[in-house]
Amino acid sequence: MQLKEIFTKRKKYATIPNENSKIDVPQGLMQKCKNCNKIYYRKEMKKSLNVCPNCGYHHPLSAWERIESLFDEDTFKEWDANITSSNPLNFPEYEEKVLKDCEKTGLNEGVVTGKGMINGQETAFAVMDSYFRMGSMGSVVGEKIARSVENARKESLPFIIFTASGGARMQEGILSLMQMAKTSVAIKRFSDDGGLMISVMTHPTTGGVSASFASIGDYNFAEPGALIGFAGRKVIEQTIREKLPKDFQTSEFLMEHGQLDKIIHRHEMKNLLTTILEMHQKEVN
Template sequence: MILEHFKHKSYKPVKKVDIGPDCVIKCPKCESLFFIEDMDHVNKLCPHCGKYFKMTARERIASVVDEDSFIEYFREKKIRDPLKFPKYKEKQMSLRRKLELDEGVVCGIASIRNIKLAIAVMDTDYLMGSMGSTVGEKISKTVELSIKKKLPLLIFSASGGARMQEGMFSLMQMAKTSQAISKHNEKGLLYISVMTNPTTGGVSASFASLGDIIIGEKNALIGFAGPRVIRQVTGTELPPGFQSAEFLLEHGLLDMIVPREEMRNTLGNILSLHAHVNKSRGVRR
């Protein structure tokens, strides 16, 4: 009877299922493994800990606007390379084919709760969402479109800052976009700025910080220079959580922090309130 335990046992083979390398994701925060189909695909959240995964511009647009309401404007066919930077043009051509984007920002008109607005959403997949001359031009045109049609303006920022391959031409976009926002403000139109992870450099120092209402995404990195550079320049140790959205809210640089899953409702509430106030004042839109 004891020998029975040492006999070779036969087992029926389990049917193999090829899940493929692209079917499973590991969360960088909680290190849980989960199937892609279990992810909250609208808001790109880890189903276990709620960690935010990177969103493309089109995913972010789809998560906040009314279904089938987005109409894209200002697609750019030309590739600008003012400094003839080595391999810069080839890199952009490759990204255009791979990502089906013309640049680091997607612009157009959409609606939230049937309220029309002009919208621009940056995409870090395209050269880290850096702001070159084309990005600055597209954002400025979106602001001008908002003024022409008397629409509220919504910009989602996600950027590593100015684009080094364009040098001074890139830095000039800070003034260009800021001037456009100034004209928008003079017309008394609403501008909502949403800073996502990351919003840094020349973007944070220009149009992203000029909103009538400035919203931060939870745990977003927001700042101008990096912590290491700031420490070297000031010679001081930085406080814990420096340059996080929560730190900026505490120090008055943001109006609110909104989780992704609440972003659409929050934006809808702001736009509805603004439309109601304009209507009560007899303001024509």
């Protein structure tokens, strides 16, 4: 057989893909990093707690993924799981959208609250889920957070909250804005009784959430690269008629200007929280 024939035959069962070629990949098997565009197996990203192994970009975690990454196995007890939203203003299609997010996330609302053990240290906990209405704060979100703070006060437990929110939920109007005051009052009562609150802001923490309970912890932490702020960049630029820095409203910018205590990599989160909980437990004893 001549050399020319060998290469001619190879073409029948070996082709070089071009830009128009479609490669059959099972849906959900791969995940692309939004920051560096590298592609990884989804299992690999999950093992890395949704942190890109190449550039370190922190992709969002669902509420239960966050809880699983921090709490000791079989120690988490959920509070107020059955509280659900209504439609007090009869906002068009609001109930349908909430129901759709319930089906998509498996949650009844945009926050999960409860208590459990982190490396043997008992703590109360709330974690917002950006996959549910972008973590927006409505009446139920505010009520669940206020109740969890009150439970922590009654049981003399520390309170840790992970925030992720696009702000107040416009479909509930003034009722959603009222949650800023309600949660802040609950935290003030908790603090006056000597309670410890740790706030960890994740991407994004904006609007009424950033202006209330997210920013009034005894410790205020954030994940790397998180967007944190009240009003949007364009609104501020148009108001002050100045161009803002590129890193404006990032956790790094806030850290530089004294508005955060520390930026914590997700892989270091559990150990740091354990250290703080142990330190304050010794002070109590």
